[in-house]
Amino acid sequence: MKPVKHVAIAIVCAAALMGGARAVETMVGQKGKIFTPDEISRAKGETLRIANDDSIPHNVQFVSPSGDKKNLGLQMPGDHADVAVDQIGDYQVVCGIHCQSALNSFQVTAPKSFQLVSPISFVFCAA
Amino acid sequence: MMAIHEMKKARSWLPRLALAGAALFSSAVWAGPAEPDLAAMKGRYQRPAGVPFPRDNPFSEAKAELGHKLFFDPRVSGPSTMSCASCHNPALSWGDGLPTAVGSAANVLGRRSPTILNLAWADALMWDGRAGSLEEQATGPMQAPGEMNQTMPKLISILGGIPGYRAAFQSAFPGEGITEKTIAKAVATYERTVVSGDAPFDKWIKGDETAIDDAAKRGFVAFNTKGNCAACHSGWRFTDDSFHDIGLPDADLGRGKLVEGVEPLRYAFKTPGLRNIALRAPYMHNGSVATLPDVVRHYDGGFRKRPSLSAEVYKLNLSPKEVEEIVAFMKTLTSTDATIAVPVLPRAEVTQ
Structure with a gap:
């Protein structure tokens, strides 16, 4: 039974690792009030995880290509915010507290062969 | 999740460390921190080479000249008694020298007139950041009932009745006419x-050691270390373009009124730049602090503690x-700038 138990544990661990790898596949940090990296391109259907790896609170807000605004609330140090990207085009991502902290370009492309070429986002920090 | 007060406690070693460092440069003679550290510190304050203009409103002499006229023209206000320069007076470092602004009906407003110095680089305008660009901001105060109390149709009609303005708009925006958009762009x-x-x-910063005295050099280091001023007053304009509750006893929620549910934005206002700051007393968004030493003493421990207090404000x-x-x-940080000429404004034709 012992080898079977080891295999089971290995399968569970592998599944957890794979699941974890998917969850943090697209990661942006905020250390020093700067999004790093500040240019990113993802495929539709993915999730962008923005981690607060800074020592102060942040407030991720974004505007989708269709103009919908969403405020993801307060992220304390160690927290993260997930942006589900379900539209093709340019997303504008900004910290509502630190307006110099913005993604210069966050481009979402089609998931398969079709690639949308978009200009760099114009980022703003108005409420 | 770490609460803000816990985070502050965790950061409490910072001032102590800085205090130890400060002892190194507290003697009467400027010794300064290690040369590489000071060089890195100074490197964060290099001025940019040029002024940025947005792609959708590039610079032209005609636009700047027209904008100069509009900025100084009292007819942009409803009663034709105040211009943009009434609150943003170049003789007062582009502010008004008052604790809080005064509207066209001589009504005292709740917030101080901010300077317009160096806004070409700013990310969000107004004390609460509600305008995303200078174009978006420019015509707001003109139309605010409590401020300049003008209506856009009336302003467009007034300007359209003045041949000098019709020509200036045609020169700056060929074929576009006089609209809110072209007024804002100018x-x-x-x-x-x-x-x-x-x-x-x-x-x-450029290397002239005689340009400032030793006390100011020590002050610069304290500004960047123990004083923690540079956490928010960063870069060559000395602002992070961000919003902080600095613990002033004031009921104005600032950006918290616009963005709900984000605790640090309650009572939060935009970090003002510090260029020519000595010329702009009194200080803070409500003009409640009279002098620069009082401002520093506020940050030293005179602030009000509350859940929204910025994590970057601590004793x-x-x-x-x-x-x-x-x-x-x-x-x-005070510069000797060129005198600003008050433009001769175009007038409507008067028939005899």
Whole structure:
């Protein structure tokens, strides 16, 4: 039974690792009030995880290509915010507290062969 | 999740470390921190080479000249009694010298007139950041009932009745006419040209050791270390373009009124730049602090503690000498700028 138990544990661990790898596949940090990296391109259907790896609170807000605004609330140090990207085009991502902290370009492309070429986002920090 | 007060506790070693470091440069003679550290510190304050203009409103002389006229023209206000320059007066470092602004009906407003210096680089405008660009901001105060109390149709009609303005708009925006958009673009273009010049501090940054005295040099280091001022007053404009509750006893929620549910934005206002700051007393968004030493003492521990207080505001334990030296440093940010000419404004034709 012992080898079977080891295999089971290995399968569970592998599944957890794979699941974890998917969850943090697209990661942006905020250390020093700067999004790093500040240019990113993802495929539709993915999730962008923005981690607060800074020592102060942040407030991720974004505007989708269709103009919908969403405020993801307060992220304390160690927290993260997930942006589900379900539209093709340019997303504008900004910290509502630190307006110099913005993604210069966050481009979402089609998931398969079709690639949308978009200009760099114009980022703003108005409420 | 770590609460803000816990985070502050965790950061409490910072001032102590800075205090230990401060002892190294607290003697009467400027010794300064290690050369590489000071060089790195100074490197964060290099002025940019040029002024940025947006792609959808590039600079032109015609636009800047038109914007200059509009900026100084009292007819942009409802009763034709106040211009943009009434609150943003170049003779008062592009502010008004009052604790809080005064509207066209002589009504006292709740917030101070901010300077328009160096806004070409700003990310969000107004104390609460509600305008995303100078173009978006420019016509807001004109139409605010409590401020200039003008309506856009009336302003367009007034300007359209003045041949000099019709020609100026045609020159600046061929074929576009006089609209809210072209008015905003012209004023924004002019405002982007309002840039503070080289100050003694800039000469020191460039290598002239005689440009500022030793007390100011020590103040610069304290500003960047123990004083933690540079956490928010960062970069060559000395602002992070961000919003902080600095613990002033004031009921105004600031950005918290616009963005709900984000605790640090309650009572939060935009970090003002510090260029020419010695010329702009009184201070803070409500003009409640009279002098620069009082401002530093506020940050030293005079702030009100509340859940929204910025994590970057905490007790500093500055000595009176350190307060004095930080102020001495801030005074080196004053530039001698060219005199601003008040333009001759076009007038409507008068029939006999």
